[in-house]
Amino acid sequence: MKKDETKSRKLIFDQEGLESLAKRLKEIRSEKGISQEELAYRSEITLSQIARIETIKINPTVSTIFKIARALNVTPSEIFNFELNSVSNE
Amino acid sequence: MKKDETKSRKLIFDQEGLESLAKRLKEIRSEKGISQEELAYRSEITLSQIARIETIKINPTVSTIFKIARALNVTPSEIFNFELNSVSNE
DNA sequence: ACAAATTATAGCACAAGTGCTATAATAATT
């Protein structure tokens, strides 16, 4: 059997949604006038992780976002307050 | 140097938030009267993954939730429409 | 222009999310 089966393991990096999330997060953070570092401290998420999220390098877990939401004193709903248009990325 | 440094690597499984998410997801899904299997098909997420989320076995990524939101024809905000109370889990 | 603060990158180790497949457990229907 071949080694490279082109296994078409469908992966999940929702570019559109993650962009919206990043944008929303930056918005809220700057509205509240707190730095990434401060947010990292408050949420107990590392600075590198905050940066990765805002620069759309990773696909964070919901727990991470929950922690950030608490640190920003907003509801999860407020962070996810945007629409999803396109049909994901094929 | 010791091998077991009790490295206290702080991990992130937000029990409260994930419970709320699971509950909300079940709600919406049954409101719309669609099965886990149907949702899996529509969202292109595996059935096992849907089940894991609803039974709070895992901490899904936001992309996964975005896919589900699209499949359910709701905004991300609607899925995350709940409050976070306690201060995470220490 | 310089210094300081903020944001962005990078690499490593480890934990965990996801797909895939199969099966068990439970609920619903007849």
Next chain:
DNA sequence: AATTATTATAGCACTTGTGCTATAATTTGT
């Protein structure tokens, strides 16, 4: 009660999120 549909578990392989640490790049303030 028996069948069927739905939901829940389980294990493996693979990918990736996260913490940690350090450094680079950029922005802000003077």
